[in-house]
Amino acid sequence: xxxxxxxxxxxxxxxxxxxxxxxxxxxxxxxxxxxxxxxxxxxxxxxxxxxxxxxxxxxxxxxxxxxxxxxxxxxxxxxxxxxxxxxxxxxxxxxxxxxxxxxxxxxxxxxxxxxxxxxxxxxxxxxxxxxxxxxxxxxxxxxxxxxxxxxxxxxxxxxxxxxxxxxxxxxxxxxxxxxxxxxxxxxxxxxxxxxxxxxxxxxxxxxxxxxxxxxxxxxxxxxxxxxxxxxxxxxxxxxxxxxxxxxxxxxxxxxxxxxxxxxxxxxxxxxxxxxxxxxxxxxxxxxxxxxxxxxxxxxxxxxxxxxxxxxxxxxxxxxxxxxxxxxxxxxxxxxxxxxxxxxxxxxxxxxxxxxxxxxxxxxxxxxxxxxxxxxxxxxxxxxxxxxxxxxxxxxxxxxxxxxxxxxxxxxxxxxxxxxxxxxxxxxxxxxxxxxxxxxxxxxxxxxxxxxxxxxxxxxxxxxxxxxxxxxxx
Numbered sequence: 169x170x171x172x173x174x175x176x177x178x179x180x181x182x183x184x185x186x187x188x189x190x191x192x193x194x195x196x197x198x199x200x201x202x203x204x205x206x207x208x209x210x211x212x213x214x215x216x217x218x219x220x221x222x223x224x225x226x227x228x229x230x231x232x233x234x235x236x237x238x239x240x241x242x243x244x245x246x247x248x249x250x251x252x253x254x255x256x257x258x259x260x261x262x263x264x265x266x267x268x269x270x271x272x273x274x275x276x277x278x279x280x281x282x283x284x285x286x287x288x289x290x291x292x293x294x295x296x297x298x299x300x301x302x303x304x305x306x307x308x309x310x311x312x313x314x315x316x317x318x319x320x321x322x323x324x325x326x327x328x329x330x331x332x333x334x335x336x337x338x339x340x341x342x343x344x345x346x347x348x349x350x351x352x353x354x355x356x357x358x359x360x361x362x363x364x365x366x367x368x369x370x371x372x373x374x375x376x377x378x379x380x381x382x383x384x385x386x387x388x389x390x391x392x393x394x395x396x397x398x399x400x401x402x403x404x405x406x407x408x409x410x411x412x413x414x415x416x417x418x419x420x421x422x423x424x425x426x427x428x429x430x431x432x433x434x435x436x437x438x439x440x441x442x443x444x445x446x447x448x449x450x451x452x453x454x455x456x457x458x459x460x461x462x463x464x465x466x467x468x469x470x471x472x473x474x475x476x477x478x479x480x481x482x483x484x485x486x487x488x489x490x491x492x493x494x495x496x497x498x499x500x501x502x503x504x505x506x507x508x509x510x511x512x513x514x515x516x517x518x519x520x521x522x523x524x525x526x527x528x529x530x531x532x533x534x535x536x537x538x539x540x541x542x543x544x545x546x547x548x549x550x551x552x553x554x555x556x557x558x559x560x561x562x563x564x565x566x567x568x569x570x571x572x573x574x575x576x577x578x579x580x581x582x583x584x585x586x587x588x589x590x591x592x593x594x595x596x597x598x599x600x601x602x603x604x605x606x607x608x609x610x611x612x613x614x615x616x617x618x619x620x621x622x623x624x625x626x627x628x629x630x631x632x633x634x635x636x637x638x639x640x641x
Contacts, residue, residue, distance in 0.1 A: 223269055287335055310452070381442035516543055
């Protein structure tokens with residue numbers, strides 16, 4: 169026989185807070201003066217308010233080229249009375265910005281998806297060029313040899329830079345995002361040789377000119393999105409490795425989970441510098457020059473790993489605590505009723521919506537079929553025992569909710585009815601044997617008797633589906 173429970177008045181219903189206020193409450197749960205330990209707070213998904221939380225993610229990384237590309241032509245042309253020696257350093261800043269979200273959905277599977285934000289990605293680079301030059305003169309006039317080797321200082325006539333910028337959707341999965349730029353040949357330097365060499369070879373005249381062109385390209389591609397728990401252990405479903413991919417994580421229970429999330433990808437660089445020098449001199453009526461030639465120098469093809477700093481995501485979850493395992497209504501006269509409340513506590517950080525059903529609605533009526541509970545709040549639901557005839561009755565209350573690990577919880581019911589019309593000629597209103605609708609479900613801490621759970625769970629499933637629509641997969 170179940171122990172009767174003292175009757176108590178229903179607790180007043182607390183008005184539902186807006187969802188934004190629920191999220192704010194999760195933030196305010198941090199002790200005063202203590203900074204939140206996470207980077208991003210998830211909020212209810214717009215199309216699945218009760219069983220999905222979405223965390224907006226934004227990543228940005230700026231990096232110089234993995235090396236400063238240094239190019240050196242050596243002395244060219246070989247075996248020429250005039251030669252130049254050119255070297256160039258290429259400097260570049262490359263930036264990648266990614267935006268998307270981590271969506272956590274339940275209860276069928278505690279799954280994690282990472283939809284990218286349309287137009288949320290950006291890939292840009294900014295190349296600069298620094299060129300140095302030396303000259304060598306080895307000439308002979310009327311049997312007199314003249315030689316000079318030295319730097320050719322110059323003030324660049326332009327600030328030679330190449331830059332590009334491109335937006336893209338999502339995370340930049342394979343084949344990634346590519347950009348390329350090229351310039352026409354431009355005059356970078358023009359100097360008088362007489363001003364530089366005249367002190368060493370009196371009467372010499374001439375000039376040095378340098379034209380430069382640049383062809384550059386780069387590709388960014390996200391290879392994976394890594395999701396780990398706060399201890400650095402990868403989630404059970406592994407990395408997300410493609411557009412629309414999914415992973416999953418175990419749920420230990422409780423009011424929330426936290427995950428560390430970051431993308432990993434790579435930037436590939438390619439390009440060619442075109443150095444086009446002109447060098448000519450005159451001395452005592454004779455002239456010398458080097459042929460104008462394009463000296464192309466290719467970039468070494470480089471693939472630079474691009475790993476973003478992890479963001480910690482805090483996912484608030486509903487956590488329904490049903491304190492009662494059984495309710496005994498005692499003996500109730502036929503035609504009378506007994507109302508017994510039972511508390512439902514939201515120990516989580518997200519709103520709970522619960523549907524309350526019984527498997528014997530004729531004798532056990534639900535006082536409030538739908539209950540909404542804000543985080544940290546206790547609300548009393550209630551069941552009425554309204555027997556229509558003599559007998560002993562048992563039933564089950566099913567409480568279906570958006571709790572991730574306990575979407576259906578069960579409370580056992582018991583009551584005895586007396587004082588009704590005689591059931592048969594020999595009876596005087598004695599209680600009949602137990603009339604139980606039958607359910608193979610287990611109450612909290614109890615195992616039910618025989619019967620079929622399938623029909624009862626199906627009823628709960630239909631009721632739950634009526635309170636929320638599932639998100640498309």
